[in-house]
Structure formats: structure tokens, C-alpha cells
Amino acid sequence: MHYSELNYNSSQAIRGFLEARGIRLQKRFGQNFLVDPHKRAAICRLIPAEAGQPIWEIGPGIGALTHELLQRGDQLTLFEIDYGLIAILQELFADDPVAVVAGDCVTTLPEVWQASARPAAVVGNLPYNAASAILMAMLEGGMLPPRLITMVQRESALRMTARPGSKDYSAYSVACQARSRVSLCFDVPPEAFFPRPEVVSTVVQLVPLDAEPDLPPWFSPLVRRAFSSRRKTLRNNMKNGELYPGITGEMVLEAALGLGIAPETRAERIGVDEFIQLSRAVARQGCS
Secondary structure, three states: OOHHHOOOOOHHHHHHHHHHOOOOOOHHHOOOEEOOHHHHHHHHHOOOOOOOOEEEEEOOOOOHHHHHHHOOOOEEEEEEOOHHHHHHHHHHOOOOOEEEEEOOHHHHHHHHHHHOOOOOEEEEEOOOOOHHHHHHHHHHOOOOOOOEEEEEEHHHHHHHHOOOOOOOOOHHHHHHHOOEEEEEEEEEOHHHEEOOOOOOEEEEEEEEOOOOOOOOOOHHHHHHHHOOOOOOEHHHHOOOOEEEOOEEHHHHHHHHHHOOOOOOOEHHHOOHHHHHHHHHHHHHHHHO
8 A cells, every 4th residue: 555545634544544554652652643634744844845855754654744744855764663554554655765674763763864964954743752762862862954843842842942930940841951942833733643642732843053052071960960859959969070081070069169150059040051050160271
């Protein structure tokens, strides 16, 4: 069967297609297929069209978004963890310029990133329970393409764009904003999916900063330690020994004092630029 024969806009058609092949959706993989053609088209519009450009898609499912991208002339690499769906993708897109990479993309993405031409964009409807792990692996692993367009639970999207002092501001917020410009594009209601999730989703776009920040390797461990107990101060969270080989909490506190950041400050009050400055100040102490 070719993908053109499947009605991606019909929950009933998709249900029948899966049942005929004995496929049961795995709740642990957060599988919800986007059946609203308007939302799929809106996602595609976020990627400038250029025939033949390489696009990577994470979590393609049965190809609802894949077939839209193909019709633009994109060259696709699909990252899928469910081997039942992998077999379906190989059937539906057997005659098309599509490569399927099997396995957990946290592991497979770095391998393909090193071995292939860089994608013009990465797009994905990420499983809610794995979205932050996937995005953190890409951000911390230096795998940020010119455009990263992802659909996540709205709660997660708000954390990605949260500002200091807000209830959603976290180590995740700092990780995203220290490396990219993050923008909320639009919401996607539960009825746009089959099966329906219980929450609203949000499409988020991450674009690399104009000047890539030179972050020391202890930047992420420092930020995570600072937020390890949200209601505790920087002094309390930095108490427990090394946070990175050769880097201790005491060094961080000394660098913070030099920047005018009081040890009694909570991480939720420290801005992204201040965290970057703090990590670099530790380096200037001769810890590089």
C-alpha cells in the first residue's frame, strides 16, 4: 500500500488501517497521530520550502506529517522507535526518498548527525514523556539545526519559554534559551489527534542564536545543581562537592560573589545571561 491511499485526516480510517495490520499503539511511546490537515499544513509552513532539502522527522508514526513534507519535495530521514510502525513506514514510503532510522533517537540522532549532511530542519511530534530528554540531548549535544520545530505538551512549552521569577522557570528554560531563540507558534487541541490526548499541545520553534554561545562543559551541571532544590538558595544547592570534574560548588559561589550574585539568591531569580556569565567566571578562576 502506498501512503497516497491512506486517509490521514480520518481517525476511523487510521484505526482500521492499524487493526488490519495487528498494530496496537504503545502508550509508553506517547503515540497520538495528527489528523487535522490544517495543523499539519501550519507546521509545514514553518519550514521554508526548498526542493530536495534534507529534513529529519522524529516520531513520524504512520507518516501523517511525512507525506505532507514529501509533497513539497523534501528528502526525509525518519527516526522511529516502534518497530511495528517502522514496518508500516517502510511499506507506505517504499518508493519515496525516505530513510528510516530505527531505535531510540537519543541514541541514534548523534550517530546520524556525525555521519550525514546536516538537516535544514528537524521536526517532530514528540512523546510527552520523552520530549524534554530528546530536546536536552540535542541542545547539550550540539545538534541544533537551523530550525527545530517540535510539538510538545503545552506545560512543557511554557517551561521552555519561561522567564526568571515565574513559576515555570527551570533548568530546562535556561538550557533552551542559552542556546536558541524559542518561540511558541500555536496550540493544537486534543481533537486534532487520534487517539485523543488528555492535554493541549503546543508547536514550538527553536532557532540557533546569531552568535553561538561559548558554554563551558560544566554549564549544564551548574544550572542543574542550582535548580536541584527549587526553594533552596544557591548556597544550599552548591554545598555537595563537585558538580563537574574539578569544579566544586564553592568555586561557583566565589564566582557568583564576584558577579554580584548573592549566595542567598534562588536559582529562579537568576537570568539566563547571568548563568552564562557565572559559568564563564568559574573558567576565569583557572578551572578550564
